[in-house]
Amino acid sequence: MAKQTVTLRLDQDDLAYLSQVEITGAANLSEKIRALIAEARTQRQGSRDYLSAHDFARQLIARVERQINAAEIDATVRSELIHRILAWLPEALAYALSAGQVMARANDQTAGLRALEHGLAERTFSLVEAVLQLAQAGFPGCLDPQALASRGRFEVQSDS
Structure with missing residues (x-):
């Protein structure tokens, strides 16, 4: 599936959390956001x-x-x-x-x-x-x- 560019505004606390959270296979902010979305999707489908x-x-x-x-x-x-x-x-x-x-x-x-x-x-x-x-x-x-x-x-x- 083709990826789309999205602009996102985060407050300082959310950005700090996202920077510090460890997610397997996610090294940068974009990968972490994609991993969190995938996790939320799994949770809803679960x-x-x-x-x-x-x-x-x-x-x-x-x-x-x-x-x-x-x-x-x-x-x-x-x-x-x-x-x-x-x-x-x-x-x-x-x-x-x-x-x-x-x-x-x-x-x-x-x-x-x-x-x-x-x-x-x-x-x-x-x-x-x-x-x-x-x-x-x-x-x-x-x-x-x-x-x-x-x-x-x-x-x-x-x-x-």
Whole structure:
């Protein structure tokens, strides 16, 4: 696609931010602006369907995950709980972001909300199961297993 020249006026704070922000693959102001526009486009498209939402959610989490991984390497520690939650977040966020698609497939609004509730519950229960596995084993691979174990003392009773 042919590129067009655009004149842009920025206040000093925005220009300072744009100059200092690090964006992978963007070395100058023009490349940074194009990257920010591409990111905004991805964000808007990410709520239209589950796959796009999942890609968007993974991008959001990837930044945090890289920072956590770097900090863990520097400190020579690792938290299994943090990594399980970070692995769970993109799917749950993607499902919530694409809720309109889930609800549109239903016959009526109540059925759509019911489908959304079931989908969110399924994703939430998968996280609960992952945390319960850690709790039952005494939170191995976690940074403060005693504190987690004392907070994690709970039990769900079921009639079935």
